[in-house]
Amino acid sequence: MQYGVKDASFKAAGKEEGIFLLASEFYRQMETMEQAQKIRSMHPKDLEESIDKLSRFLCGWLGGPKRYREKYGSISIPNAHSHLKISIVEQDAWLKCMEEALKIMGYPKDYQAYLMVQLRVPASRCVNADISES
Secondary structure, eight states, rough: OTTSSTTTHHTTTTHHHHHHHHHHHHHHHHOOGGGHHHHHTTSEEEEEEHHHHHHHHOOOOOOOSOOHHHHHHOOHHHHTTTTTOHHHHHOOOOOOOHHHHHHTTOOOHHHHHHHHHHHHHHHTTTOSOTTTTO
16 A cells, blocks of 8 residues: 555544544553653643544545544644644654554554654644753
């Protein structure tokens, strides 16, 4: 399968159901991973809306229906996170949560590797602080 072409990545993720499970697992990792506690504190106590937003974003980002736009409107990932101090430490914690979630989801290793490369792009665009500022 050639990921990144049309809806191949969306289908490989298990379509909307699989993406929702991935977003849920991602936030479960954030709740339990020690290195992610700072980024967890940037989110509301109740993660229901965060899970909804991430799963809807990923749905469209992976080539499926634009569910985020349908409910929340358009999004600029850096602007949506600009009120938070995010350094490479927080970026790396976010990516680690996603890496673990992808493993638990049992996606093929080549798909996991592909997604991690792709997800580094929006994650890096959110970095807006030096390590000393975060």
